[in-house]
Amino acid sequence: MNIEAKSAHDTDQNKYESPIRASFWLLAIVIGGINAYSSRFFINNDAIAYIEIGEAIKQFNWSDSDYANIVSVFQFVYAISMIFAGRLIDWLGTKLGYALSLAVWSVGAMVHALATATSGFMFARGVLGFGESGNFPAAIKTVAEWFPKKERALATGIFNSGTNVGAILAPISVPWIADHLGWQWAFIIIGGIGFLWLIFWFWLYEIPARSKRIGQSERMYINSDQVTTSFNPGDIRVEKISWFQLLKHRQTWAFSFGKFMTDGVWWFFLFWLPAYLKAQYGMTGMEVAYPLAALYMLSSIGSIGGGWFPMYFINKGYEPYEGRMKAMLTIALFPLVVLSAQYLGTISYWWPVLIIGIGTAAHQAWSANIFTTVSDMFPNKAVGSVTGIGGMAGGLGGIVVNKSAGWLFDGYRHAGIAKAWLSARSAHLGDYMDKIRSIQLVNKHGDLISLDKVELGGLPSEVVTKLQAIDPISFKLLKAIQYPIVQHDMTTAYTIVFTFCALAYLIAWGVMHMMVPKFKKIEL
Numbered sequence: 242m243n244i245e246a247k248s249a250h251d252t253d254q255n256k257y258e259s260p261i262r263a264s265f266w267l268l269a270i271v272i273g274g275i276n277a278y279s280s281r282f283f284i285n286n287d288a289i290a291y292i293e294i295g296e297a298i299k300q301f302n303w304s305d306s307d308y309a310n311i312v313s314v315f316q317f318v319y320a321i322s323m324i325f326a327g328r329l330i331d332w333l334g335t336k337l338g339y340a341l342s343l344a345v346w347s348v349g350a351m352v353h354a355l356a357t358a359t360s361g362f363m364f365a366r367g368v369l370g371f372g373e374s375g376n377f378p379a380a381i382k383t384v385a386e387w388f389p390k391k392e393r394a395l396a397t398g399i400f401n402s403g404t405n406v407g408a409i410l411a412p413i414s415v416p417w418i419a420d421h422l423g424w425q426w427a428f429i430i431i432g433g434i435g436f437l438w439l440i441f442w443f444w445l446y447e448i449p450a451r452s453k454r455i456g457q458s459e460r461m462y463i464n465s466d467q468v469t470t471s472f473n474p475g476d477i478r479v480e481k482i483s484w485f486q487l488l489k490h491r492q493t494w495a496f497s498f499g500k501f502m503t504d505g506v507w508w509f510f511l512f513w514l515p516a517y518l519k520a521q522y523g524m525t526g527m528e529v530a531y532p533l534a535a536l537y538m539l540s541s542i543g544s545i546g547g548g549w550f551p552m553y554f555i556n557k558g559y560e561p562y563e564g565r566m567k568a569m570l571t572i573a574l575f576p577l578v579v580l581s582a583q584y585l586g587t588i589s590y591w592w593p594v595l596i597i598g599i600g601t602a603a604h605q606a607w608s609a610n611i612f613t614t615v616s617d618m619f620p621n622k623a624v625g626s627v628t629g630i631g632g633m634a635g636g637l638g639g640i641v642v643n644k645s646a647g648w649l650f651d652g653y654r655h656a657g658i659a660k661a662w663l664s665a666r667s668a669h670l671g672d673y674m675d676k677i678r679s680i681q682l683v684n685k686h687g688d689l690i691s692l693d694k695v696e697l698g699g700l701p702s703e704v705v706t707k708l709q710a711i712d713p714i715s716f717k718l719l720k721a722i723q724y725p726i727v728q729h730d731m732t733t734a735y736t737i738v739f740t741f742c743a744l745a746y747l748i749a750w751g752v753m754h755m756m757v758p759k760f761k762k763i764e765l
Contacts, residue, residue: 320636327629547606
């Protein structure tokens, strides 16, 4: 759009701009609140779960690969369900579709409390993934229904910032709940909050054409990008659009590739940050609470700032899509700072926390804009379905990143343990090593434990007691030798993953721009 055309367009919009401000903030609060206390509070159950799973690793003898498998069940079900969830949201509409998703999330959260074995956690993660799949298709469709194009990224950024509320509250509140009530109650309470928010959703939300909270001038402003300027609720109808029809368009593939490359970065940080702080700095429980809270506060800033940023270019006369892509290129540069996280981490753990916080803030800014490219290019009737297809791609990307990280971390940990055995023999601890490695070690669930795969610091208390009974001084010396060697190897492993996380956004932007260099409205 040239500047003259933009001025004429803005003049038409400005006639209706004033009345929408109240609805803007009302809707942002409603969606942001529900996103915070339901979908992302649940998703941040993954962060919650990992704090609890930190103890469960000792109880159930889980390796990093085992943990990756558990979270991958969530992502696999989420990815597959996303494509159907988008279609379901388009069919049911945002109000009923979002409510159904929220109810399933709540059940999924509560089911965790019933888990007594690995299979139970995997089932619970699957239910959670199925319910979560309706979140973003419904939320993005809601934004498309309520906002003109130039405001959609900001609206998306505001509601997406709500996703970090759960991440900020989780590391602070869950350890306290677990200590005082038991870890099961953390999941039960979160599920209850989801059902509570259903009341507010039904009370406050309705699509603009049926809402009694706005007038005709506000409806005109909301639909100022469209040709139609009169609204009759009775005219609303649902049109079915096949996925094959959507997959014919490069825009669908560009959005899906962007999600595939970058969603895994967010999932990795969300799932593995507590493990990173434990592996690199020996931090557990409440020790990780405030660093994680600070990190996700930065993410909230990135979400809102990223939603505002493309408006800078749009106000200069660029088309919304072109302005958004320019903003996304700038945003894609910020994760490069993650390359320095491990180097500066030798000074203080706060350096990688803040640096990774910049990376997660950039992801939220990126997310606010990549979602909005869908509503830029596709009609409202297809937004949920396209978002679902991209969400499926993002979920699959998350599986690849997390499974790869699990394998990588296990490989480097096992290599570090093997090096530690060699160093211990040189320190005249060979006799003690031979004794403890010849004993059959099991946890209280009867699972066999291999000292070639589990660090001494990660053993359950009953096994530690058994090994210390043989020779407490030798156990202490062996543990002191093993820890820095394994830590060094784990530093290398995390550096490899951080490198991918730093470069993923530039790669995604380059491919997206190559596939869709110019804006083209899709007619269906």
